[in-house]
Amino acid sequence: xxxxxxxxxxxxxxxxxxxxxxxxxxxxxxxxxxxxxxxxxxxxxxxxxxxxxxxxxxxxxxxxxxxxxxxxxxx
Amino acid sequence: xxxxxxxxxxxxxxxxxxxxxxxxxxxxxxxxxxxxxxxxxxxxxxxxxxxxxxxxxxxxxxxxxxxxxxxxxxxxxxxxxxxxxxxxxxxxxxxxxxxxxxxxxxxxxxxxxxxxxxxxxxxxxxxxxxxxxxxxxxxxxxxxxxxxxxxxxxxxxxxxxxxxxxxxxxxxxxxxxxxxxxxxxxxxxxxxxxxxxxxxxxxxxxxxxxxxxxxxxxxxxxxxxxxxxxxxxxxxxxxxxxxxxxxxxxxxxxxxxxxxxxxxxxxxxxxxxxx
Numbered sequence: 001x002x003x004x005x006x007x008x009x010x011x012x013x014x015x016x017x018x019x020x021x022x023x024x025x026x027x028x029x030x031x032x033x034x035x036x037x038x039x040x041x042x043x044x045x046x047x048x049x050x051x052x053x054x055x056x057x058x059x060x061x062x063x064x065x066x067x068x069x070x071x072x073x074x075x
Numbered sequence: 076x077x078x079x080x081x082x083x084x085x086x087x088x089x090x091x092x093x094x095x096x097x098x099x100x101x102x103x104x105x106x107x108x109x110x111x112x113x114x115x116x117x118x119x120x121x122x123x124x125x126x127x128x129x130x131x132x133x134x135x136x137x138x139x140x141x142x143x144x145x146x147x148x149x150x151x152x153x154x155x156x157x158x159x160x161x162x163x164x165x166x167x168x169x170x171x172x173x174x175x176x177x178x179x180x181x182x183x184x185x186x187x188x189x190x191x192x193x194x195x196x197x198x199x200x201x202x203x204x205x206x207x208x209x210x211x212x213x214x215x216x217x218x219x220x221x222x223x224x225x226x227x228x229x230x231x232x233x234x235x236x237x238x239x240x241x242x243x244x245x246x247x248x249x250x251x252x253x254x255x256x257x258x259x260x261x262x263x264x265x266x267x268x269x270x271x272x273x274x275x276x277x278x279x280x281x282x283x284x285x286x287x288x289x290x291x292x293x294x295x296x297x298x299x300x301x302x303x304x305x306x307x308x309x310x311x312x313x314x315x316x317x318x319x320x321x322x323x324x325x326x327x328x329x330x331x332x333x334x335x336x337x338x339x340x341x342x343x344x345x346x347x348x349x350x
Contacts, residue, residue, distance in 0.1 A: 048148060052317060055310040059265045062272035069275075073089045 010068035017064020024057035087279055091208045092199045094187070104186075104200055105208035112173045112205055141168060145312065152320040155230075159319050162222060166215065167312035170206060174274055174304030177204025178297060183282065206274040206307075209267065216267035219315040224259075227322035266314060273307045 032050045036043060091105035123138045131139055145167050149160045176182060186200040205211040228236045240259075242251030277300045284293045 048151075048313060051306075051310060051313055055269065055314060059269050062265075062269050065272045065276055066268055069089060069272075 006071050010071040013071065014064050014068040017067070018061050021057050021061035021064075024060070025054055028053050028057055087282060089275070091203055091210070094199065094201065103208070104203040105205050105211060107202045108173065108176055108182075108208075109205035109211055111176055111202060112169060115172055115176075116168055141171070148313070149316055152316050153323050155323055159222065159226065159316070162218075163312050163316045163319075166219070166315055167308050170215070170270065170308035170311050171305060173205040173211070174308060175301065176202065177207060177274065177278060178300055178304070183278065204274060204278070206270055207278050209271045212270040212274075213263075213267040215270070215311070216263050219266060219311075219318065220259075220263045223262075223315070223318040223322045226319045230323040262314075262318060266311065270307055270311055273303060277303055 028050070032046055035046055091103035093101040093103050094107070095102050119138065123135055127135055142164060145164045146160055149163050150156045182202045182204065183200050184198075185202075186198040188196060188198055190196060224236075227239065231239065240252060240255045241248040242255060281293060281296055281300065284296050
């Protein structure tokens with residue numbers, strides 16, 4: 001049974017941890033597309049900050065993944 | 076493929092598995108992936124530079140494409156970009172090749188059969204993509220960490236770098252110093268964990284999809300993984316670039332007194348107020 005509790009915790013950690021980054025990524029991408037629609041020439045200037053922003057938002061999801069991997073493989 | 080259903084079909088190991096002992100070292104399958112990456116990049120570099128011409132042929136153009144893409148982005152980051160463009164390009168190409176090696180057919184499936192501790196028959200893949208091993212990504216992140224601290228000290232001097240860590244009003248230093256120190260080290264953790272997490276999760280996703288629906292469906296996810304491998308290589312390289320660029324640029328925003336050549340052609344937002 002112990003293993004099942006760890007698996008439940010891992011699933012919850014990943015699922016709940018994906019909510020925040022999901023919302024954040026949605027906002028970041030929608031704003032980038034909006035900016036691109038208003039000013040298509042700015043594509044080059046938007047690209048690097050956009051990639052960095054989604055990478056930082058995604059890192060939170062990766063932390064959740066690491067926690068759930070630890071729960072499955074280590075705990 | 077074993078006959079049993081369920082989890083035995085999915086081969087997931089969070090740590091790289093040992094292939095054989097090399098003296099006191101254990102030679103793991105991710106080392107094979109890393110060596111393969113170096114070998115591929117070295118061979119490509121040797122082959123292309125041996126017969127390179129001023130007017131590039133078709134093959135040479137293909138190899139110059141990533142170089143031009145990265146140097147275009149890096150040259151916009153700071154006026155001292157020539158000092159670190161090679162490092163950033165190296166990160167990008169190494170991670171790109173290391174990620175894509177994991178997508179080649181046979182990489183996760185061809186292996187050595189052995190009996191594991193619980194008595195089951197298990198297959199150890201001979202090649203594991205290097206970036207699906209935390210040791211590899213942590214090593215890359217350590218190089219990036221050392222480099223952005225080095226550039227920070229080189230641009231601001233040791234005292235300038237320390238002043239940066241202590242924070243702006245000096246009486247807040249007892250509070251700000253630990254926070255700044257933690258934020259420096261958290262970059263190391265997040266750089267390595269992001270790459271490892273993405274590539275490892277991609278491997279697990281592919282293994283699961285192949286076990287669930289072996290025909291046609293995994294092709295969709297393979298296509299996605301090609302894209303993710305590229306994006307993650309780009310993200311790592313761009314983050315390393317931004318860290319180095321900010322370590323250099325912090326100098327100009329804090330004190331304008333000792334203006335150097337690097338600051339001359341990069342006016343900051345604060346400067347028009349002085350004029």
